Amino acid sequence: MRITRVLSGALLALGLAAGPAAADSSPSASPSDGASAPTSAGTSFRTATEVEQGQTATASASTGDYLYWSFPADSGLRPTVKATVKLPDAHVAQTWQIDVYDGLRRRQACQYGAQTRTAAQGTASIELTCVLRTVRSWSEPWANDPLPGTYYVRLTAVGLKAADLGLPVDAELRVDSKDIGGAAAVDGSLAKPLVPGIAVTSATEEDDDESASAVLSSLEPDDGWASGWWTDRWVWSGIGAVLAALAGIGGYRLTRGSGRPRQVPPGA
Template sequence: MRTTRVMGWVAVLAATALLAFPGVAAADDGKDAEDGGAPSEAGTSFRTATAIRPGQEATAEASTGDYLYWAFPVDAGQRATVHATVKLPDAAARHAASTWQVDVYDGLRRRQACRLGTPKRTAAREAGSVSLSCTLRTVRAWSEQWANDPLPGTYYLRLTVTDLKADDLGLPVRADAKVTTTDAGGAQAVDGVLGEPLVPGAGSDRQRPAAATEPEDGWASGWWSSRWLWTAGGGVLAALAGVGGYALTRGSGRPARAAQGL
């Protein structure tokens, strides 16, 4: 009976340890990271990019042909997806189809490839809007200098039209932008640590500088990973297995000693 009770507690504690250490965190809840309203404008260059936070919806009124820039933070272990929707001018005012594209750059202004999504799309003349998306690779805490791996820091979303009839330049459009992030889990963690996140210095522009983009809890700098949880959970399970094994061995040895005593 004692051995049965010990094994029952081992099973309960093992299950609790596994449930307490999930491998992948849930996606962003989508709430605004700031108390103020969502940004209602976009920058026209890297230096004037409007800062937004993951889950925050930004809008901008612009003219067809403008380059629109937003800046946002992505930390180590996160996978970011950018979303952009363009509300097109009245179909009667347009002369032909138009092709729109989103590009994402890191803090070193290196263009990052999209692993998922539709970063480029052509809108028919009669279309009312066009939606684009781009899911980046998981941000690494450290990388070789020659590699183009995404690193922690400020990222830039650029939205523009790439193919347009000259007669349609300058027509008014409305752009909506949003960034969502998910935690990729310890499976994507690396041992190296970047000294500082790739965040540009604040400029003298009147708009909010991109350097203001920073996670609410600060930069993790790669020291934290869910691998710590799995390591701790493995240690707990190993200790429980040792206790359970000792209890089984001790319990099975008692009848033999009793028989010898008789």
Template structure:
């Protein structure tokens, strides 16, 4: 019985450790992600992929343009992160508009592959009397690596494109303003993989020799210029290691407990000697 009590205590301790690890892996849900702060971001947007204005998650990027223009921004996303792009478009004055218009936000990865939105209003029609329109696009979690044929999001640069897709031709050219922000939820080891890219998908980042040449010439390599504030992750560590370790300990304790119980059940009872 003493052995069983010790085993139960060990199992409870392991379960408590697992319970402490669980919130870290499950707490980073979309509702737990913080809204973008009011940190200063770029006040202009690019008009092509090559001229996209760079901003970081937590910053607010703004721009003023004419209806019908294509606006481009770019931000970094690393392994285990799940970005959610949010856009607010302040429409032209109601008296100047001739009808409803549909606005759309799209997100592309470093290979310029359009990434699907898992949820959020990616495209929305604004009535003629609407003052603003809100758009959102939540991407899938970024993976450390993926098969060549896969469309899974990978670490690197992500482009945001905002434009009007349908509306009266008379409204083209009218001024509007836009605000872009990105929420990032850390998914941890839930979507971790065993591999890692040799380099993040950052346009302009070619080879290590080119990066070294840029450094020697005093130019910031593209892979560094497009990196998050704390740099790119190595891709090998995730909280999945904690789950694996705790699971191994619990399995070992369960095996010992089963052996002890089985041995106790199979042992013959002692008969007191006859007097």
């Protein structure tokens, strides 16, 4: 009975500790209060329009234009990028493509989703989706794994003929993330997230010279970078350790016996 009470108390305590981890596994938080969604897009990596996760950015452009947005993604998140292109009534068949790049401008493969789609003549709109792999807190230098930092989205029509250029279109972009939790945790972390200009900013902060700041991307997660250091991996590791200790205690009590010498009947 004593072992049962100890086991129940330990599991209850670990269940309460698992509460924050369960909350961390929910989808990414909504954008900051009062933040307005962007209504334009950049034309290059350097001029990419910053978008917070959970916002729906819009832009007006023409076929043949390159539209760029950027958003922050921290470790443990699996971002999903969705784009909708509203086409004019009179248009020929068009093929649109969405590409996602990390802070080093390495093109990231989509885990699944329709990254390239063709709109037949007369189609009112087309939707594109790119679900990235889970962002890792650390990776080998030779690997192409997603890492914490700024991510760039490029939307454009491909394979257009000269007569098809210049048609007006409207585009929408939305980025959401799912927190994968301890299943994606690795042993290691980056010294700095892959944010353009962050190394220059760190140096200027050490010199107390804010005027020389050269940050090219100002958005970051609500709780700061590497906010997902606490995952349910810690909870399950703790549960395993407690259960192993209790199993050892129970086995010891069962194998040592009652501890009393055996009584020998008189005259035996």
